[in-house]
Every structure is written in structure tokens, then in C-alpha cells.
Amino acid sequence: MLGAWALRWGLPARRAPNGTRPPPARVPLCGRRLGSSAALSLAAAGLRPQLDKFGGVTVHLAQLHAPHSLDQVTFHRWLQESVKQWRAEGRIAVWLHVPILQSKFIATAALQGFTFHHAKSDSSTLTLWLGDGHSRLPGYATHQLGVAGAALDVDTGKVLVVQDKNKTTNAWKFPGGLSDPGEDIGNTAVREVFEETGIKSEFKSLLSVRQQHRHPGAFGISDMYIICRLQPSSFNISFCQQECLRCEWMDLEELAKTKDTTPITSSVAKLLLYGYREGFDKIDIAMREFPAVYTGLFYKLYHRELPDTYKNMTEVS
Numbered sequence: 001m002l003g004a005w006a007l008r009w010g011l012p013a014r015r016a017p018n019g020t021r022p023p024p025a026r027v028p029l030c031g032r033r034l035g036s037s038a039a040l041s042l043a044a045a046g047l048r049p050q051l052d053k054f055g056g057v058t059v060h061l062a063q064l065h066a067p068h069s070l071d072q073v074t075f076h077r078w079l080q081e082s083v084k085q086w087r088a089e090g091r092i093a094v095w096l097h098v099p100i101l102q103s104k105f106i107a108t109a110a111l112q113g114f115t116f117h118h119a120k121s122d123s124s125t126l127t128l129w130l131g132d133g134h135s136r137l138p139g140y141a142t143h144q145l146g147v148a149g150a151a152l153d154v155d156t157g158k159v160l161v162v163q164d165k166n167k168t169t170n171a172w173k174f175p176g177g178l179s180d181p182g183e184d185i186g187n188t189a190v191r192e193v194f195e196e197t198g199i200k201s202e203f204k205s206l207l208s209v210r211q212q213h214r215h216p217g218a219f220g221i222s223d224m225y226i227i228c229r230l231q232p233s234s235f236n237i238s239f240c241q242q243e244c245l246r247c248e249w250m251d252l253e254e255l256a257k258t259k260d261t262t263p264i265t266s267s268v269a270k271l272l273l274y275g276y277r278e279g280f281d282k283i284d285i286a287m288r289e290f291p292a293v294y295t296g297l298f299y300k301l302y303h304r305e306l307p308d309t310y311k312n313m314t315e316v317s
């Protein structure tokens with residue numbers, strides 16, 4: 001929910017926080033309306049900022065009824081006052097969606113610290129981080145790559161699981177997150193598991209790949225979600241309070257049977273249990289590194305293990 005002031009924007013009969021009476025709805029927009037009346041006039045002009053589940057505010061300038069009659073001075077004042085208000089309310093970020101024909105407002109927003117997040121053919125999206133420290137907003141991509149680590153303690157048969165803080169259902173899943181540009185899959189799994197749980201581990205193999213198109217959590221683009229098998233080397237949990245609600249070592253068989261999980265985690269838990277009992281060679285997709293044709297560069301190839309007789313096959317002259 002946005003603050004009381006924001007909620008009142010659409011109701012011209014009420015008073016603004018400084019006691020002034022807001023203008024009637026659908027008044028023409030011009031530079032004369034400054035201060036809180038600028039905010040109120042933009043609300044009357046159609047802007048309805050929305051709060052997302054992460055605590056960020058989204059503004060769509062496409063909502064404006066008559067964008068051409070809005071001048072930059074009025075918009076500047078509105079944005080300045082609104083950002084001040086959202087900061088005071090503890091909002092973490094602002095997402096500003098600007099249709100291409102209203103691009104004149106990009107410079108106005110940039111002067112207040114907004115930067116580009118991404119652009120499409122007919123619109124651009126700018127962001128302003130309001131939270132503590134550096135921005136934790138996810139970057140934009142053509143495909144998003146998420147990697148999770150199934151860290152199994154082979155001595156106890158327990159696997160490391162978390163419940164996400166920002167998800168609507170509190171289902172158990174393997175800790176993981178988005179890959180950084182230029183980062184190897186295995187390194188993402190090890191890094192994310194450490195950042196989210198405090199557990200150190202080593203990459204062993206790749207277990208599964210999930211591809212989903214039009215993913216809402218990836219700004220509508222395609223999402224690849226890979227789960228890796230990890231060998232843990234530390235066992236004392238110290239989980240990230242910002243991202244996780246719970247974190248524990250759970251019996252792998254219990255995870256394979258529980259309903260309190262996602263279909264992906266449940267499937268991979270069953271696969272991992274099969275490998276734990278019958279041998280990991282039955283489930284592992286291993287990794288090998290090769291020099292690329294581009295001098296000085298290497299790539300990683302992931303495939304099922306081959307018997308040496310096949311691996312070392314060469315043409316007999």
C-alpha cells in the first residue's frame with residue numbers, strides 16, 4: 001500500500017498534507033501548479049503509482065490522460081515531492097515507465113538520479129534505488145539465468161533448503177539466484193548458496209534445466225533455471241535475513257515426499273535421492289573445459305560422463 005497521501009491523490013475533495021486544498025480533478029496541467037498541487041494535478045491527470053511486493057513503487061507515464069499538456073517543470077516538482085514522500089515511507093525503489101513519445105521526461109528524471117534499466121521499441125524503464133547501500137534491483141537481460149545448488153551432505157543424507165522471503169507461498173527450495181554476467185554456472189551456485197545460507201560448497205555436476213518463457217519475474221523474458229549438485233564443506237547455517245525466511249538441513253527423502261515444495265524442487269529431490277542411493281554417475285551431467293577457437297578463451301561443456309573407450313576415440317590410420 002502506498003502512503004495515505006498517495007492514496008488521497010485521486011480524491012480532490014480531501015486535503016493534502018500541508019493543509020492546502022487539492023485542485024479539482026482533470027484540471028489542465030501547466031507549470032503554475034507547483035508544490036503539492038503539482039502532485040495532486042498529476043494524480044488527477046491519471047497517474048496511479050503502484051507498490052510492488054518488494055517495496056518498490058511503479059509509475060506508468062502512459063496512464064496520463066493528456067501527456068502533451070504536461071510540462072517538465074510540473075513533472076519535475078511532482079517527481080521530487082513524490083520521491084521525498086516514498087523515501088519517508090521506506091520504499092526501496094522507483095520504477096518509471098516512459099512511453100517513447102514522452103521521452104522529454106527522461107532527462108527530468110535523470111537529473112533526480114534515475115538511470116536506465118532497459119528500453120523496448122516503444123518505451124523505456126528507469127529506476128531509482130531508495131534503499132540502503134548499493135542497488136539490489138535485478139538487471140535486465142534477453143534471457144535470465146537462475147542457478148540453484150542442491151548441497152547434499154552424503155554422510156547424513158540431509159540437503160540444504162530455504163524458504164524465500166519474497167515469494168507468496170513458503171515452499172522449500174534449493175538456495176540459488178541469478179547468474180552475474182560472465183559467471184560460470186557452477187560458480188553462481190556456489191556463490192548464491194554461500195550468500196544465502198553461509199554454507200561453503202564445491203560444484204559437482206548439473207542436475208536439471210528448466211526453461212520458461214514470458215516469466216513475470218524476468219520482466220517478461222525467458223528464464224532458464226539450472227539446479228546443480230554441490231558437495232558442502234561447512235555445515236553451520238547463517239542465512240541471509242533479507243532473502244530467506246527459513247533455512248535448514250532437511251532429510252533428502254523428506255524433501256522428495258513433502259507437498260511443501262515446488263514441482264521443480266520435488267522432481268530434483270527425487271532425482272538426487274536416486275543418485276544418492278544408486279550412484280551419482282546415474283544422474284550427473286558433468287562439466288569439461290576446452291580451449292575455444294578464440295585464442296586465450298575457454299568454454300565449458302556439460303554432458304553425461306562417457307566411458308574412456310568413447311572419450312578417447314580417435315581415427316585409426
Ligand SMILES: NC(=O)C1=CN([C@@H]2O[C@H](COP(=O)(O)OP(=O)(O)OC[C@H]3O[C@@H](n4cnc5c(N)ncnc54)[C@H](O)[C@@H]3O)[C@@H](O)[C@H]2O)C=CC1
Pocket residue numbers: 052054056093136137138144145146147166173174176177178179192223224225226242243262263264265
Ligand atoms: N525452485 C523453484 O521452483 C524456484 C525457482 N526460481 C528461479 O530462481 C531464479 C531466481 O532466483 P532468486 O532467488 O529469485 O534470485 P536471487 O537470489 O538473485 O535474488 C534476486 C533478488 O532480487 C530481488 N528482486 C527481484 N525482483 C525485484 C524487484 N522488482 N524489486 C526489488 N527486488 C527484486 C529478490 O527479492 C531477491 O532478493 C530464477 O531463475 C527463477 O526462475 C525462483 C523461485 C522458485
Ligand SMILES: [Mg+2]
Pocket residue numbers: 175176177178196243
Ligand atoms: Mg535467491
